[in-house]
Amino acid sequence: MEGAAINLFDTVDARTKLAGSNRMEILLFSLGTSEIFGINVFKVREVSKTPFITRAPNMPHGVEGLISLRGNVIPVLSLGKILGLSRPDQALGASMMVTEYSKRTLGFLVHEVDRIIRVEWDKVRQPENMTLASSQSYITAITELDDGKLVSILDVETILAQTFGEAPVGAIAPLQRDDERDTNVFFADDSMVARKKIVEVLDKLGVRHKHALNGQEAWTRLDALAKHAEQRKRPLTEELDLILVDAEMPEMDGYVLTRHIKSDNRFDGIPVVMHSSLSSEANRSMGKAVGVDAYVAKFDAEVLSETLRPYLMKSNRD
Structure with a gap:
């Protein structure tokens, strides 16, 4: 690996076919402890030996410095330090993962990269009894x-937010309704940081909302909403205007959730928007393949609100 990088996307075409299969691929790595960590392969551009890192003053905790990568200057983070697993005298990790998510490119230092595994999303569970004061919050x-x-x-969105801070949600104009009916959005996202930001955007738009923490919970709750509408002999569109889904979620991913929704005529007329930190064209294509009406990369509050607005305004006029 000396002086060279491992290209993890030699089989990207095969990976795009995972859309709708409820499977994901995880890159396994260690941080010098007995624990095994993983990150979605679609978030990783390449893996290399740790390069020379230029130190810079006033960096956030865990940021070791900067490197130049093909003409772009990117920050390099020590995952061991951020997760509180590194000793003060411990050397920097021998390997660096170059990650891309939420339109940002970062270097993550790790002790050792192991291998890529393929897992079923229904075998991926949300952690229980995790305290925000520990490394488990990540x-x-x-x-x-x-x-x-x-x-x-790893929850890379939380790492990003807690290391560099969260960008405030700016002014968002509320929806201008043609009638008095409430506008209702249902969203699903497993990231606490993402849920907080989505709620801020929806509140500023002036719409009501409900949410789920993963795809399986979302489908259970959406199915219950549809059954309730049937019992009342009213179209579901009177109670639900839009569904916002994350791409990668425990138990059922956003691609399978979207496929369930789009293949069920009870949800006819209700748009599905995919909101994901996986911002590559390959992931957009995966979303289109399962029928999403729009795909928006995390996290830009203005872009999210302006993506949702025309769908919500249309539903108000119909």
Whole structure:
């Protein structure tokens, strides 16, 4: 690996076919402890040996400095320090993962990169009893290897927000309704940070909202809403105007959730918008393949609100 990077996307065409299969691929790595960590392969551009890092003053905790990567200057973070797992005298990780999510490119230093595994989303569970004061606040899900070892899957959105701070949600004009009916949005996202931001946007738009923490919970609740509308002999469009889904979620991903919604005529006329930190064209194509009406990359509050606005205004006029 000396002086060269491992290209993880040699089989990107095969990976795009995972859309709708409720499977994901995880890159496994360690941080110098006995724990095994993972990150969605679609968030990783390449893996290399740790390059020379230029130190810079006043960097946030865990940011080791900057590197130049093909003409772009990017920050490099020590995951061990951010998760509180590194000793003060411990050397920087030997490997660097170059990640891309939420339209940002970052370097993550790790002790060692292991391998890529393919897992079923229904084998990926949300962690329980995790305190925000521990490194576990950065873990979005847990899965189990064939040998019984657990893999902690990182919540990169929380790492980004807690390291660099959260951009405030600016002024968003509320919807101008043609009638007095409430506008209702249902959204699903497993990231606490993302849910907080989505709620801020929806509140500023002046719409009512409900949410779920993963795709399976979302489908259960949406099915219940549809059954309730049927019992009342009223179209579901009177109670629900739009569904916003994350792409990667425990138990059922956003692609399978969208496919369920789009193949069920009870949801006819209700647009589905995919909102994901996986911002590559490959992921947009995956969303279109399962029928999403729009795809918006996390997280730009103005872009999200302006993506939702025409769908919500249309539903108010119909």
